[in-house]
Amino acid sequence: ELIATHSPDLVVIACNTASTLVMSHLRECYKVPFVGTVPAIKPACANSKTKRVSVLGTKGTVKREYTQALIRDFAQGCEVTLVGSGELASLAEAALSGIEVSDLEISAEVAPCFLGKEPSARTDTVVLACTxxxxxxxxxxxxxxxxxxxxxxxxIDPAPAIARRVADLLGPPGGETDYAGAEMIFTSGRPHGLSRALVPFFGGRVPA
Structure with missing residues (x-):
């Protein structure tokens, strides 16, 4: 519905779980290009010195065949540990909304990523596989x-790489237009709460 109404030049699926589940289907159904958000396993393994990498994602993302395929294709000899968190996404949302989240709650979700004892043989890279x-x-x-x-x-936060991919696909800005661009943000949640939470990232009031 949003694609039909607004005719975007490109669509970013800003969710690892959704991208690993429906990206192929969306590309088959629509002509508009889609950029997915998938676990950044390739750069993580390429840069790991100890060859121990953890992928921290939702339980849905880490069990997807798509994620397993990324490991098979790009592990490059690294030991990749998949860590499925059931709570961290909700904790991040709560923190962004100004709700107090304890260090203990976050540590409990992150701790399984850290394996090994000797510095030369322990986890040195963690992929953040949830937006x-x-x-x-x-x-x-x-x-x-x-x-x-x-x-x-x-x-490893994949956001910068996704932004570069979007810029590559869209190319340089076109000619002058008669109107200024604007951000349009849609949410299935409460618009007021989202607008308030996004202010620090956009430098001002965000309409949603």
């Missing part, structure tokens, strides 16, 4: 993932 999780790593939320980690790791 909610980077909210806990964002400076405005005090970099809680970094602070709560038992040792330093590289947290």
């Amino acid at each position: 909610h999780y980077p909210l806990l790593h964002y400076p405005l939320l005090m970099d809680r993932l970094t602070r709560l980690a038992p040792w330093p790791v590289d947290w």
Whole structure:
């Protein structure tokens, strides 16, 4: 319905679980290009020095065949541990909404990612395979993932790579137009709460 109404040039599926489940179907049904959000296993394994990588996602994402295929294709000899969290997405949403979330709650969800004892043979890279999780790593939320980690790791947020892919597909901006661009944000939740939560990321009031 939104595609028919607004005729977008491109659609980003900003959810790992949805992308691993329906991306192929969407590309078959619509002519508009789709950019998915999938676990960034390839760059994580390419950059890991200890060859131990954890993928932190929802339970749905980590059990998908799509995720298993990414590991088979791009692990490059790394030991990849899949960690399915049932609560972290909700905790990230709560924190973004201003609800107090304890360090203990976050640590319980993140702890299974950290394996090994010797520095040369323990997890050194964690893939954030849910678009909610980077909210806990964002400076405005005090970099809680970094602070709560038992040792330093590289947290892989796929958002910058997705943004680059979108820019590549859209190409340079076209000619001048008679109107200014605008952000349009749609939600199935409560618009007022979403607008308030997004203010720090957009630098001002966000209509939703």
